[in-house]
Amino acid sequence: MTDELIRTVNLTKIYGAGEVAVRALDGVNLTVAAGEFLAVMGPSGCGKSTLLNLLGALDRPTSGEVWVAGENLARLKNVDAFRAKTVGFVFQLHNLLPTLTALENVEVPMQGHLSASKRRMRARELLALVGLADRDAALPNQLSGGQRQRVAVARALANSPALLLADEPTGSLDSQSGEEILALLAGLNRTQGTTILIVTHDRRVAQATQRIVRMSDGRIISDHRLDDPLEEDLRTLANSRLGQAILEHNGVALKHLCPDERIALQRLLERLADRG
Amino acid sequence: MILKNLWRRPMRSLLTILGIAIGVATVVSLGAMAEGMIRNYGTVVGLSNDLLVIQANALDPLFSTLDEEMALRIQAVPGVEAVDPGIYTWIATEEMPFFLIFGYPPGSAAAAHYRIVAGKPVTGPKQIALGRRAAESLKKTVDDTVRLYGVPYRIVGIYETGQGMEESGGLVTLADGQEIAQKPRKVSLFQVAVRQKSDINQVKQRIETLDKTLSVNIASEYNAAEQYAGLMQGYAWGIAAVAIIVGGLGMMNAMVMSVLERTREIGTLRALGWRRRQIVMMILGEAVMLSLIGGVVGVAIGVGLTELAASAPGVGAFMEGIYSAGLFAQGLFTAFFLGMIGGAYPAWRAANLLPVESLRYEGGSSADSARRFRLTFGGQALRNLWRRRTRTILSATGIGIGVATLVMLASMSKGIMGQLNLLAGSGSPGNITLMQKKVADLSLSTLDERMVAQIQAMPGVKSVSPFLMGFVMSADMPFFLIGGIDPNSSAMAHYRLVEGRSIARPNEILIGKTAAKNYKVGIGDTLTLYDNRYRIVGLYETGVAYEDGGCIMALREAQRLLNRPRSLSFIFVDVIDPDQVEAVRAALERRFPEAQVSLSSQFAQDTDSQKQLDAMIAVIGGLAMLVGGIVVANTMMMSIYERTREIGTLRALGWPKRRILGQVVQESLWLCLVAGAFGSCFGVITVWGMSRLPFADAIIAVSWDAQTFANAIGIALVVGLLASFYPAWRASRLQPVEALRYE
Numbered sequence A: 001m002t003d004e005l006i007r008t009v010n011l012t013k014i015y016g017a018g019e020v021a022v023r024a025l026d027g028v029n030l031t032v033a034a035g036e037f038l039a040v041m042g043p044s045g046c047g048k049s050t051l052l053n054l055l056g057a058l059d060r061p062t063s064g065e066v067w068v069a070g071e072n073l074a075r076l077k078n079v080d081a082f083r084a085k086t087v088g089f090v091f092q093l094h095n096l097l098p099t100l101t102a103l104e105n106v107e108v109p110m111q112g113h114l115s116a117s118k119r120r121m122r123a124r125e126l127l128a129l130v131g132l133a134d135r136d137a138a139l140p141n142q143l144s145g146g147q148r149q150r151v152a153v154a155r156a157l158a159n160s161p162a163l164l165l166a167d168e169p170t171g172s173l174d175s176q177s178g179e180e181i182l183a184l185l186a187g188l189n190r191t192q193g194t195t196i197l198i199v200t201h202d203r204r205v206a207q208a209t210q211r212i213v214r215m216s217d218g219r220i221i222s223d224h225r226l227d228d229p230l231e232e233d234l235r236t237l238a239n240s241r242l243g244q245a246i247l248e249h250n251g252v253a254l255k256h257l258c259p260d261e262r263i264a265l266q267r268l269l270e271r272l273a274d275r276g
Numbered sequence B: 001m002i003l004k005n006l007w008r009r010p011m012r013s014l015l016t017i018l019g020i021a022i023g024v025a026t027v028v029s030l031g032a033m034a035e036g037m038i039r040n041y042g043t044v045v046g047l048s049n050d051l052l053v054i055q056a057n058a059l060d061p062l063f064s065t066l067d068e069e070m071a072l073r074i075q076a077v078p079g080v081e082a083v084d085p086g087i088y089t090w091i092a093t094e095e096m097p098f099f100l101i102f103g104y105p106p107g108s109a110a111a112a113h114y115r116i117v118a119g120k121p122v123t124g125p126k127q128i129a130l131g132r133r134a135a136e137s138l139k140k141t142v143d144d145t146v147r148l149y150g151v152p153y154r155i156v157g158i159y160e161t162g163q164g165m166e167e168s169g170g171l172v173t174l175a176d177g178q179e180i181a182q183k184p185r186k187v188s189l190f191q192v193a194v195r196q197k198s199d200i201n202q203v204k205q206r207i208e209t210l211d212k213t214l215s216v217n218i219a220s221e222y223n224a225a226e227q228y229a230g231l232m233q234g235y236a237w238g239i240a241a242v243a244i245i246v247g248g249l250g251m252m253n254a255m256v257m258s259v260l261e262r263t264r265e266i267g268t269l270r271a272l273g274w275r276r277r278q279i280v281m282m283i284l285g286e287a288v289m290l291s292l293i294g295g296v297v298g299v300a301i302g303v304g305l306t307e308l309a310a311s312a313p314g315v316g317a318f319m320e321g322i323y324s325a326g327l328f329a330q331g332l333f334t335a336f337f338l339g340m341i342g343g344a345y346p347a348w349r350a351a352n353l354l355p356v357e358s359l360r361y362e363g364g365s366s367a368d369s370a371r372r373f374r375l376t377f378g379g380q381a382l383r384n385l386w387r388r389r390t391r392t393i394l395s396a397t398g399i400g401i402g403v404a405t406l407v408m409l410a411s412m413s414k415g416i417m418g419q420l421n422l423l424a425g426s427g428s429p430g431n432i433t434l435m436q437k438k439v440a441d442l443s444l445s446t447l448d449e450r451m452v453a454q455i456q457a458m459p460g461v462k463s464v465s466p467f468l469m470g471f472v473m474s475a476d477m478p479f480f481l482i483g484g485i486d487p488n489s490s491a492m493a494h495y496r497l498v499e500g501r502s503i504a505r506p507n508e509i510l511i512g513k514t515a516a517k518n519y520k521v522g523i524g525d526t527l528t529l530y531d532n533r534y535r536i537v538g539l540y541e542t543g544v545a546y547e548d549g550g551c552i553m554a555l556r557e558a559q560r561l562l563n564r565p566r567s568l569s570f571i572f573v574d575v576i577d578p579d580q581v582e583a584v585r586a587a588l589e590r591r592f593p594e595a596q597v598s599l600s601s602q603f604a605q606d607t608d609s610q611k612q613l614d615a616m617i618a619v620i621g622g623l624a625m626l627v628g629g630i631v632v633a634n635t636m637m638m639s640i641y642e643r644t645r646e647i648g649t650l651r652a653l654g655w656p657k658r659r660i661l662g663q664v665v666q667e668s669l670w671l672c673l674v675a676g677a678f679g680s681c682f683g684v685i686t687v688w689g690m691s692r693l694p695f696a697d698a699i700i701a702v703s704w705d706a707q708t709f710a711n712a713i714g715i716a717l718v719v720g721l722l723a724s725f726y727p728a729w730r731a732s733r734l735q736p737v738e739a740l741r742y743e
């Protein structure tokens, strides 16, 4: 991967001051290439949302730098345009506007950038993309949780952002709807080349990505690429019925012993080799 | 808990308190002023003797006229020690819009009432003693000169009486007073001293039997403002009521919002075993708490305002407030009442929330109603208003009442102005109206009858019509105009006969159609005015409410009846060439400097009473709009609070600040536009209803024009704009991250 989309340099964010100061991010250095699909994981309160907010220019770092699409966010002239065009946000709670229909919600980020008729057309396209072409006139409270989240994804894509930031997009959904959203995001990454950064607690969600960044106490503690062919195969295997069966068989012990997938899969491979 | 709940939304609580406070402040300050006015005005004639004699049926000494010679007849009554004639009138000068003039014979007991503190007493013509307050606001002192109707008076002394209104006037000799009041050989009142051993009541009765035109009052019991007291208190309450209603709506609004946004909390409390009564007590407690704070603040503001008004130069003395514990209690009670009323509905709503449902509540519109009545048109601003219909209705009603008040007052004022313009045949554009300059009230205008002949002789003048105006105000005739007119003058054409014939004899009158209807009389009947009986010979119609609700009679007879011989209220002049009207007007102005010469078409605008009326309307309307504006600001604040997450989302999606700003302003403007339209309708209905009340058609003539409505709605929009600034600014300043974390 050549094009560098995100680079953070010693990114630090401290909330509050003095006694009550919380070091939410502590010297984070992260580089993301264009077209990557990566997951940020870690325990609650480790600074994942904070990182995302800084990447999306919703907040300012205490120190350190954030570069997105070649721009230093601290020197950004028009933050609003950046938010509207360069990044798209998907929140844990859909945060759709309750008074607007699905279609109108998708139009919101385009207001002020596109003409009314173009907005409408683009919004329809996007709704079709997320599979909701027939629900365009529905209000958010007339949609299911998964459908709302799909509308939110469509809204995030409105201005074809280079970067999609999703903060626990499946967190409030049942596993079925969660998988739908995930498949949608993976598809977008594959077909449109959108760079996607997703914060999640869900191991299975993370496994659907190409790279997993683990955080703890405001620091990155591990960063694994899953994009070499062997790993891909292993992952496919791990997700396959056979792999599941094997894992299930020794699951508890395996997980307990090796919290990391790569090792788990290597063990799995070894076992498979053992069996021939 | 109650205090904490209020503190959660300090801005909302503050605005609500402010709304209530303004209502209460109005009650307190207007109440104090009315009371002060009644007390002050009631004692203004400076009674130093035992009995006060004024004209029977006169509204108060200001309107009273008696023959000077009556003094001799009163003097002859057994038991009377001394009789002091006095003049009491009211003029307007540049510096002092209300300048009272007292005229008493120098050295009389009545004149001694004005205790000289600097200089010396008035002893001769063209001398004046100024009241302390008048001297202060005119910035004059002993040996300076003041001009009254152009005539210079030398200030010989400064007096004090301890009475604010008296000290805002001046004392002159009786003869000078008669000249200023244009009442030669007439007086306003007699002050009678009773002999020591005589029974005061007996003397009173003896004087009363002397002449039917006399009304005798025992000085210690007399209050000139008695007739006004009810009216004035009514006024004060009427104005205050508007402010109170609007404030109350604001309170209800705030509490409904507070209940809505705490729906989940209330559900939790219910689930934790709170009883309904406890919920009701909590919400009512908050409402009452807010309004009592508002009440205390309001009392303070009210006192401040009154003090401020009292210190205004010139008019201050007329607005000197008198506070009583009762008034403060009234203010606080009003606040308490507002709290109870404003809190009752929200408390009821809160108590009736089902725990299960309220726990599920997420904010936003409920799915059901949204599905059924979704607005399919309009931008987000309109839909946001629609989302909170109760709130929108309450706040629209708040500002709507303000608009209604404006529309109502403006149309009535326009009506009155139009009426005055039409008065006595000034319809044709060629006409010129003369009246006395700088009189405080139209009905006080006095011109010399001899002017008629002089004007007639001037070039360019076609005809001259004299007119004398008076009113009957009594229990069975609340407002009855008496017009004295020369039956042969051209103004007579203005009174279009619909039945009967014109006047031929002094005891004959024509009455207006409305009067005929109101008093159920017709041709051939008799009407009794001030104990004189008149035969009705004809019915007329002019389209002017005053006139149609009154009567006209021969000028001489009116002068006799109203006791104003040889004097006129107005003179109407017709010119030969309509193009020359301005030239004739200017010539008249030069010739008669004591007269105000106006083109009839704009006569009423020129009068001081119209200016005062306009000022009053501006104050009342301003007050109503102020409270309305606070309600709107409050609503917008609530609206942005509850949409904090939404606003955060929009910011995260790249909406610029000014877009958010625009949306909030737009929402507020829509709210005010709706309210403006609604308020205009409400105003029309109210005025229409009022004009249907019995006898009201003799006073109120309503005039609608597009201008009034445009103004009212325009003002509503300006209020909406102003009221939305702060909320909009707050909304645009929300930090996206914090707004998104907001719960």
Ligand SMILES: Nc1ncnc2c1ncn2[C@@H]1O[C@H](COP(=O)(O)OP(=O)(O)OP(=O)(O)O)[C@@H](O)[C@H]1O
Residues within 6 Å of the ligand: A015, A016, A022, A023, A024, A043, A044, A045, A046, A047, A048, A049, A050, A051
């Ligand atoms: N506005 C704020 N003020 C003070 N502290 C904050 C603020 N926002 C976050 N924090 C603190 O910063 C730390 C990181 O928070 P952050 O929201 O990034 O965690 P997270 O990894 O997203 O957690 P979760 O998985 O629960 O969403 C936490 O300790 C949190 O308490």
Ligand SMILES: [Mg+2]
Residues within 6 Å of the ligand: A048, A049, A050, A167
């Ligand atoms: Mg988080």
